[in-house]
Amino acid sequence: MSPTPLVSRRLFLRQTLAFSAASALTGALTGCDSLKIPVAGTDASHMLMLGDWGADGAHTDQNRVAAAMQAYVKSGNLNTQALMMLGDSFYGTLGSVNSPRWSEQFEQMYPSAVFNCPAYSIPGNHDYIYDDQALRFNVELAYAAIGKSRWTMPSRFYRYTFPVVNPVLTVIALDSNIPYADGSTQSGAFTTMSDAQRKAQLAWLTEELAKPLTTPFLALAGHHPLYSDGPHGDNARLIQDWDALLRKYNVHLYLAGHDHDLQHLEFEGHPTSFFCSGSGGAGLYALTKQETERGPYAQETFGFSHLEATAKLLTLRHVDSTGTVVHAFTKSPENKVEILT
Numbered sequence: 001m002s003p004t005p006l007v008s009r010r011l012f013l014r015q016t017l018a019f020s021a022a023s024a025l026t027g028a029l030t031g032c033d034s035l036k037i038p039v040a041g042t043d044a045s046h047m048l049m050l051g052d053w054g055a056d057g058a059h060t061d062q063n064r065v066a067a068a069m070q071a072y073v074k075s076g077n078l079n080t081q082a083l084m085m086l087g088d089s090f091y092g093t094l095g096s097v098n099s100p101r102w103s104e105q106f107e108q109m110y111p112s113a114v115f116n117c118p119a120y121s122i123p124g125n126h127d128y129i130y131d132d133q134a135l136r137f138n139v140e141l142a143y144a145a146i147g148k149s150r151w152t153m154p155s156r157f158y159r160y161t162f163p164v165v166n167p168v169l170t171v172i173a174l175d176s177n178i179p180y181a182d183g184s185t186q187s188g189a190f191t192t193m194s195d196a197q198r199k200a201q202l203a204w205l206t207e208e209l210a211k212p213l214t215t216p217f218l219a220l221a222g223h224h225p226l227y228s229d230g231p232h233g234d235n236a237r238l239i240q241d242w243d244a245l246l247r248k249y250n251v252h253l254y255l256a257g258h259d260h261d262l263q264h265l266e267f268e269g270h271p272t273s274f275f276c277s278g279s280g281g282a283g284l285y286a287l288t289k290q291e292t293e294r295g296p297y298a299q300e301t302f303g304f305s306h307l308e309a310t311a312k313l314l315t316l317r318h319v320d321s322t323g324t325v326v327h328a329f330t331k332s333p334e335n336k337v338e339i340l341t
């Protein structure tokens with residue numbers, strides 16, 4: 001059963017609220033400033049995130065989102081220190097590490113002249129498809145292993161800190177392609193990891209979370225959301241495996257894609273903000289829950305997301321393909337959330 005949404009109606013966010021729950025959330029409009037592209041601060045680090053981006057065919061919408069990302073960075077004079085690619089990296093057929101799609105839809109689409117930083121990647125369900133007998137994520141791992149690209153994918157799951165120098169955020173990047181509810185590992189063209197691999201990853205995750213945290217903030221990232229207002233809905237198996245760990249270790253953020261929209265969900269007493277950025281290029285999905293029912297934010301729109309980090313505050317923004325900041329909030333190390341717009 002889904003936990004209780006902390007805010008059931010977006011209208012409530014237009015008032016200042018205070019909760020005694022461990023995850024306190026306040027809502028206050030701060031005026032038009034929060035809608036503007038941020039200007040680079042001296043001590044802030046910047047990461048752009050997007051999911052479900054490597055569209056098949058003409059990839060017009062991917063072009064549009066990528067152009068908006070570049071314009072956003074240039075307008076704010078932001079020094080982007082990481083890209084977080086939230087899975088479903090290539091739809092259709094990829095082939096090998098020599099596919100022209102690497103250049104066209106990654107290297108040139110998000111050019112190093114603008115994004116001179118690692119592009120951390122995790123596998124989505126579209127990366128769990130066989131291309132010429134090879135599982136696509138194995139090609140993606142091989143492309144990273146060549147070492148000549150910003151494409152960073154050392155394993156199906158791994159840990160990194162952001163930014164590289166003086167990090168303030170630990171990200172545990174996960175493979176969310178666990179077996180289906182009936183235990184099967186194949187559904188149509190999609191395959192999953194085995195149950196033994198699921199257990200091995202869970203053991204690794206538990207060990208990683210038990211290590212002392214060296215940064216004020218902690219995020220988990222997986223392609224599939226645990227909770228989603230989109231058509232894929234809540235993922236009971238991931239909730240079963242990971243939700244108690246999110247709570248136990250006061251994880252600040254869970255970053256996902258998979259549903260082709262932009263979302264930010266909060267739940268009463270839950271320390272984690274659930275953040276979905278799944279509209280980087282593939283066709284949009286209609287929401288099945290509206291933000292008035294479970295929010296504070298869910299919108300069917302193309303776009304990307306921006307994480308601005310200091311040691312004292314995370315600021316997260318969803319940005320649509322016109323470059324407009326459509327939702328923004330801050331999160332403190334103590335898990336206090338403030339909605340900016």
Ligand SMILES: [Fe+2]
Nearest residue numbers: 088124125258
């Ligand atoms: Fe997906």
